[in-house]
Amino acid sequence: xxxxxxxxxxxxxxxxxxxxxxxxxxxxxxxxxxxxxxxxxxxxxxxxxxxxxxxxxxxxxxxxxxxxxxxxxxxxxxxxxxxxxxxxxxxxxxxxxxxxxxxxxxxxxxxxxxxxxxxxxxxxxxxxxxxxxxxxxxxxxxxxxxxxxxxxxxxxxxxxxxxxxxxxxxxxxxxxxxxxxxxxxxxxxxxxxxxxxxxxxxxxxxxxxxxxxxxxxxxxxxxxxxxxxxxxxxx
Amino acid sequence: xxxxxxxxxxxxxxxxxxxxxxxxxxxxxxxxxxxxxxxxxxxxxxxxxxxxxxxxxxxxxxxxxxxxxxxxxxxxxxxxxxxxxxxxxxxxxxxxxxxxxxxxxxxxxxxxxxxxxxxxxxxxxxxxxxxxxxxxxxxxxxxxxxxxxxxxxxxxxxxxxxxxxxxxxxxxxxxxxxxxxxxxxxxxxxxxxxxxxxxxxxxxxxxxxxxxxxxxxxxxxxxxxxxxxxxxxxxxxxxxxxxxxxxxxxxxxxxxxxxxxxxxxxxxxxxxxxxxxxxxxxxxxxxxxx
Amino acid sequence: xxxxxxxxxxxxxxxxxxxxxxxxxxxxxxxxxxxxxxxxxxxxxxxxxxxxxxxxxxxxxxxxxxxxxxxxxxxxxxxxxxxxxxxxxxxxxxxxxxxxxxxxxxxxxxxxxxxxxxxxxxxxxxxxxxxxxxxxxxxxxxxxxxxxxxxxxxxxxxxxxxxxxxxxxxxxxxxxxxxxxxxxxxxxxxxxxxxxxxxxxxxxxxxxxxxxxxxxxxxxxxxxxxxxxxxxxxxxxxxxxxxxxxxxxxxxxxxxxxxxxxxxxxxxxxxxxxxxxxxxxxxxxxxxxxx
Numbered sequence: 001x002x003x004x005x006x007x008x009x010x011x012x013x014x015x016x017x018x019x020x021x022x023x024x025x026x027x028x029x030x031x032x033x034x035x036x037x038x039x040x041x042x043x044x045x046x047x048x049x050x051x052x053x054x055x056x057x058x059x060x061x062x063x064x065x066x067x068x069x070x071x072x073x074x075x076x077x078x079x080x081x082x083x084x085x086x087x088x089x090x091x092x093x094x095x096x097x098x099x100x101x102x103x104x105x106x107x108x109x110x111x112x113x114x115x116x117x118x119x120x121x122x123x124x125x126x127x128x129x130x131x132x133x134x135x136x137x138x139x140x141x142x143x144x145x146x147x148x149x150x151x152x153x154x155x156x157x158x159x160x161x162x163x164x165x166x167x168x169x170x171x172x173x174x175x176x177x178x179x180x181x182x183x184x185x186x187x188x189x190x191x192x193x194x195x196x197x198x199x200x201x202x203x204x205x206x207x208x209x210x211x212x213x214x215x216x217x218x219x220x221x222x223x224x225x226x227x228x229x230x231x232x233x234x235x
Numbered sequence: 236x237x238x239x240x241x242x243x244x245x246x247x248x249x250x251x252x253x254x255x256x257x258x259x260x261x262x263x264x265x266x267x268x269x270x271x272x273x274x275x276x277x278x279x280x281x282x283x284x285x286x287x288x289x290x291x292x293x294x295x296x297x298x299x300x301x302x303x304x305x306x307x308x309x310x311x312x313x314x315x316x317x318x319x320x321x322x323x324x325x326x327x328x329x330x331x332x333x334x335x336x337x338x339x340x341x342x343x344x345x346x347x348x349x350x351x352x353x354x355x356x357x358x359x360x361x362x363x364x365x366x367x368x369x370x371x372x373x374x375x376x377x378x379x380x381x382x383x384x385x386x387x388x389x390x391x392x393x394x395x396x397x398x399x400x401x402x403x404x405x406x407x408x409x410x411x412x413x414x415x416x417x418x419x420x421x422x423x424x425x426x427x428x429x430x431x432x433x434x435x436x437x438x439x440x441x442x443x444x445x446x447x448x449x450x451x452x453x454x455x456x457x458x459x460x461x462x463x464x465x466x467x468x469x470x471x472x473x474x475x476x477x478x479x480x481x482x483x484x485x486x487x488x489x490x491x492x493x494x495x496x497x498x499x500x501x502x503x504x505x506x507x508x509x510x511x512x513x514x515x516x517x518x519x520x521x522x523x524x525x
Numbered sequence: 526x527x528x529x530x531x532x533x534x535x536x537x538x539x540x541x542x543x544x545x546x547x548x549x550x551x552x553x554x555x556x557x558x559x560x561x562x563x564x565x566x567x568x569x570x571x572x573x574x575x576x577x578x579x580x581x582x583x584x585x586x587x588x589x590x591x592x593x594x595x596x597x598x599x600x601x602x603x604x605x606x607x608x609x610x611x612x613x614x615x616x617x618x619x620x621x622x623x624x625x626x627x628x629x630x631x632x633x634x635x636x637x638x639x640x641x642x643x644x645x646x647x648x649x650x651x652x653x654x655x656x657x658x659x660x661x662x663x664x665x666x667x668x669x670x671x672x673x674x675x676x677x678x679x680x681x682x683x684x685x686x687x688x689x690x691x692x693x694x695x696x697x698x699x700x701x702x703x704x705x706x707x708x709x710x711x712x713x714x715x716x717x718x719x720x721x722x723x724x725x726x727x728x729x730x731x732x733x734x735x736x737x738x739x740x741x742x743x744x745x746x747x748x749x750x751x752x753x754x755x756x757x758x759x760x761x762x763x764x765x766x767x768x769x770x771x772x773x774x775x776x777x778x779x780x781x782x783x784x785x786x787x788x789x790x791x792x793x794x795x796x797x798x799x800x801x802x803x804x805x806x807x808x809x810x811x812x813x814x815x816x
Contacts, residue, residue, distance in 0.1 A: 049402065075404030087399040089392050091521030099385070100392050104404035107385035130519025148404065272616050319797070322813055323804050326557050326759070329619055330751045331800060337748050338793045345786055443744060447623055454620055483635065490627030497621045498607045523613040 001063075002027040002183045003048070003152060008057035010043055017043040019207035020057065025200075027151075030174055030184045032198030032215070034191075036227055040207040041187045042084055045154050048185070049081045050074040061152070076104050078151030082141040082158055084187075090130030094121055094140055097129050101147030115147035116140075118173070134161045142170075146177075153177065154185045159193050171197045195219065203227065247364065249476045251432050254367035255425050256472045258374055260452035260464035262422035265378065265414040267458050268387075270394030271325055274446040275316070275332030278339040279309040279419040280426030281441025285349050287427035288358045288436060293348075298361040302427040309423030310416050317415040321408045336446055343438040354437030355430075362432040370428065371465075374421055379461045390414060395521070451489050455496050457503020466505050527659050529777050535665045537773030538672035539731050543746055544753040544765040545679060546724035552696045552760035553716045554609075556618040560600055561724050561750075562743025563629035568593045568725025569732030569742065570633050576648050582733065586671075589729045590722045597721025598714050600625055606713075626743075634740040641737040649733055668730045675723060676766055683762060688715055696760070745789070752792040755799050758809020767807060 005023040009016065018040045025031045033041050046052045048059060050071035058067045061077055069077075080101070089097050098112035098121075105111050116122045119139040124132065129140060138158055145153055159167040167190055174184055174197045188194040194201065195215035203211040203218055205227040211218050218224055259276060266273040283305030290301035320331045343349045350356070381387050389410050392400040401407050430436050448471075456467020471492075475485050496503060501523045506513050516522045543565055550558045571592045572585040580588065604621040652663040683689040691712045694702040703709050731746070732738035749772065757768025772792060779791040799806060804813060 051398070051402075071398070071401040072404050072406050075402060081402060083399070087396050087402075089395040089399065090519050091395055091516050092388075092391060096388060096391075100388055100400070100403050100405075103385065103389065107388070128515055128519050128521070130521055131515065144403070267616075270614065270616060272619050319801055323800070325615060326551075326619075327755075327800065327804065329557060329559075330755065331797070334748055334751060334793050334796050337789070341787070341789060341793075447627065450620070450623065484631070486627045486631035490624045490629075490631065493624030493627070494604055494621050497617050497624065498604070501613065501617060520612060523608075523611070523617050 001025065002029075002061065003185075004060040005044075005048065006058050006060075008044065008047055008059065009055050010040075010047055010052055011055050016207050018047060018054075021204070021207070021209050023202060023209075025183060025185065027183050028178050028181045029200060030178045030186060030198045032194040032201035033185060033187045033204065034189075034194055034201060034218075035204035035210075039204040039227075041204055042156055043207075044204065045081065045156060045185060045187065048152075049079055049154055075148065078148075079154065080145035080148050080150035080152070081154035082138070082145055082156055084156040084160075086137050086141055088129040088137055088141060088144070090128065092129060093125065094127050094129055094132070095125040097140055097144050098125075098147050101144030104148045111149065112147050115143040118146065119143040135163070135166055138162065139166075142173075150182065152183045152185070154187075156187045157189065158186070159188055159190045162190075167193050246476070248433070249473065251362070251364055251367055252429075253469055253472045254364070254371050255429050255432070256449070256452060257465045257468035258367075258371050258425040258428075259422055259449045260456065260468040261371075261374055261378055261461065262418040262420075262425065263449050263453045264458065264461070264464040265418040265421070266328075266411075267453055268382070268394065269390045269411050269414045270397075271411060271415075272329040272450075273332045273415065273418070274329060274443070274450065275313075275335045276418060276422040276449055277441045277443075277445035278332075278336040279313060279422040280429065280445075281339055281343065281436075281438070282312060283309045283423030283426035284430035284436050284441065285343065285355065288355050288430040289348065291359050291361070291431065292355065292357065298359075298431065302424060302431075305427040305430075306420050306423035309426070310420040313416045313419030314412070317412045318408075321411045321415070333443070333446075336441075336443055340438050340442050343441075349438075352438065354435055356435040358430055358434055358436065360431060360434055362428045367428055367432070370424060374424075375461050375465060382461060386410070386413075448489070451493050455492055455503055457505035459502050459506060459509075462508075463503045463505035467503065470504070527657075529780075531659070531661060531665070533770070533773045533777040535669055535734065536776070537770035538669050538676075539727055539734075540746075540749055540753050540773055541676060541766045541769035542672050542723055542727035542730070544750040544757075544769055545676065545762060546720040546722075546727070547750050547754060548760060548762055548765040549679075549692075549716055549720040549723075551754075552762070553692050554605070554618075554695075554713065556605065556615050557622075558600075558605075558720070559619055559622040559747075560604070560626040560629065561622075561720070562747040563626040563633075564593050564596060564600075564721045564724040564743075565728035565731075565746060566633060566738070566740060566743040567596060567629060568728030569738035570637060570642075570728075570740075571725065572729040572732060573637075573642060573644060573738055576645050582644075582648050582650075586726060586729050589725045593725025593728075594718040594722035596629075596725075597717035597719075600721065601713060601717040630740055630743065637740065639740050641739045643736055644733065644738075649736065665734055668734055672727075672730060675726065679719070679723070680762065682719075688712070692716060748789070749792050752796040754806070755796050755804075756806050758806030760810060761806070761808040764806060764808035 001024050003025040005021060007020045008018055009020050010018040021044060035041050047054050050069055053068055098116050099107050102108050102111040116125060119142055121140055121143055132140060142158055159170055171193055178184060186194060186198060198215055201215050201218045202209055203224050210223045210227060211221045262276050286308050287301040287305030290296040290304060291298060316335055320328045344351050389405045393407050393410060397407050452467035452471055453464040457463030475482060502513055547561050568589040571589040575585040575588045604625050605618055608617050650663045653660050691707045694707060695712055753765055753768040753772050756771055757764030776788055776791050780788060805811060
């Protein structure tokens with residue numbers, strides 16, 4: 001198990017955003033995380049990536065207790081992530097963003113370049129990150145995360161704004177990364193992408209895990225259908 | 236040639252202060268480059284000025300050692316101050332450094348050995364122009380090297396987005412603290428040089444007005460690169476000296492130019508040299524930050 | 526002893542009025558308006574100017590409130606609004622406000638010089654009255670009453686009026702506020718009008734009490750205001766009031782064991798201790814960054 005989350009809980013004032021969630025994610029697995037808007041998916045990964053401190057429960061990374069560690073500490077332990085709302089360094093170039101992604105690996109230019117290459121952004125190395133088209137910005141965020149050669153890659157809606165060709169390419173990339181031993185947590189609304197790329201999927205609703213299994217199992221689950229019924233997902 | 240030397244001689248003090256101001260502007264630049272506002276560098280310069288002056292004056296300590304001691308003292312004081320404040324949101328640094336500046340001023344006025352309100356006089360005038368400009372060169376080169384290194388990039392990332400920076404593994408507080416303490420060290424060095432340049436020092440020279448002045452140099456000159464603060468210091472030190480009759484309005488002039496720059500040309504005057512990049516940053520919405 | 530208490534209440538009231546202006550802008554807009562002390566000074570001098578034209582003191586206070594309030598709106602239009610429009614970081618706003626402060630203070634200094642001024646002789650009440658065994662002066666009593674009245678008025682405005690609700694909404698979530706149909710520009714203008722107006726009144730009242738307004742009077746107060754805000758909690762209005770009286774009482778108490786030159790040291794000491802131990806102050810929000 002690369003990541004073991006046990007009873008993880010987070011409260012904001014009176015609201016329990018994440019309610020005693022358990023997860024076991026094996027190394028090299030692509031793990032999908034789905035659920036209606038507001039289900040707590042982003043909060044959950046914010047907890048895992050160190051953005052928030054949990055109110056209860058524990059997180060273990062490769063058998064070491066990492067509960068309560070800060071973002072930069074977790075990054076040094078091999079966790080990298082992208083953000084739902086894209087947090088690139090807009091005023092810095094594409095290459096500089098990638099170099100920063102490789103920060104925990106000594107800012108290696110080789111790693112930065114390789115990551116850009118992999119996401120098809122080498123030609124735009126000197127463009128300002130903010131000048132890129134939306135889809136390219138998403139890819140740059142992924143490249144930046146990859147540049148650190150992470151053990152655990154967390155992607156928060158990476159396909160938002162991508163066309164079918166791009167998301168197919170993303171799916172292939174995820175599969176390839178998994179084959180290389182990178183563990184991936186994927187939050188996505190694009191059903192085809194999540195089901196196509198993930199080995200296992202967990203479903204959250206109102207902060208609780210309501211289902212877990214293979215994509216097929218989860219899609220057939222009655223509770224899952226109910227959770228999504230009537231919910232006007234932006235798919 | 237004789238005329239040139241005569242001209243230089245007459246303006247020696249001003250030229251010296253241009254160099255000192257440039258160093259002080261660079262000291263503030265370091266913290267601004269990480270996206271934070273410090274108003275404490277005049278106080279750091281003051282601490283070092285008094286410390287080094289007292290060492291040479293009362294203890295006969297050799298000049299270079301006194302300088303180094305002063306600068307080091309400033310850096311040592313900066314460390315706990317920064318450590319306390321950098322774990323808090325940005326606005327607290329501005330407040331804490333402002334308060335710190337006042338504390339230093341009050342302390343100087345209260346401690347007898349500093350000569351209190353009268354200041355220290357009779358300081359051996361050991362500083363030569365070449366000391367100032369050699370120091371400036373070293374400081375400028377060091378800052379320039381830092382800026383393009385991974386340290387500088389980390390600083391820029393912190394300035395753009397602290398959270399994203401931390402996500403990449405950057406120890407945000409540590410990097411901010413490093414810039415702050417390094418800035419204090421440089422300000423201290425400049426302070427020590429200043430003390431031995433003009434025979435006497437007074438607490439007013441290192442107060443709030445001076446802190447603001449240094450800030451204006453750096454901001455007006457521009458934050459994106461090392462030339463900015465130097466340019467700002469040169470322009471805003473030389474101009475008033477040349478425009479003697481307008482001395483009275485210097486503050487107003489500085490205030491107006493500060494507001495104009497921040498509102499219309501946030502990357503400072505130095506970036507008039509790179510208008511295209513500024514335009515690109517503007518479209519990207521990063522003109523204040525980068 | 527009672528006299529010292531009276532003094533503490535008086536000075537605390539001024540601290541509170543002054544700090545409230547800072548706090549208002551900070552809580553609604555998340556910026557530290559470093560031109561606020563200049564508005565404080567402006568108030569004292571607008572009153573001086575008015576009274577030199579034979580305007581009675583009470584009216585001069587109102588004039589100062591209105592003029593400073595207006596100046597606050599102008600300040601926002603010139604120095605802050607353009608920055609807001611392009612989402613500039615708070616750092617830029619702070620620097621911009623420093624620029625305005627420089628201009629304003631220097632203009633006052635050019636007209637009146639750097640030395641202590643005095644309000645026209647006889648324009649201020651000099652009466653003294655007795656309560657119990659105490660001799661209290663009318664001037665400071667009126668000031669205290671006025672200051673407390675203004676604080677209560679502000680509290681009422683923030684809690685009970687529509688404008689107050691809008692300001693609170695803005696403070697919590699600017700984007701949501703806009704979506705809710707709140708006229709954000711108007712609310713911001715109101716914020717600056719109130720903030721600067723209160724700051725200006727604080728300046729007049731302080732000027733009256735000391736009868737020595739001077740161009741640098743804002744600076745010394747600025748630091749006290751910071752101590753007040755940090756102790757009470759940045760962005761908290763009740764916190765500012767609480768912090769103000771805590772500071773004033775603490776200062777008076779500390780005079781029993783500190784030499785008077787170091788009276789200010791109490792405020793700084795308090796400020797740094799709070800920053801170390803409980804940075805959010807008594808009533809403030811989270812101050813520590815998770816980063």
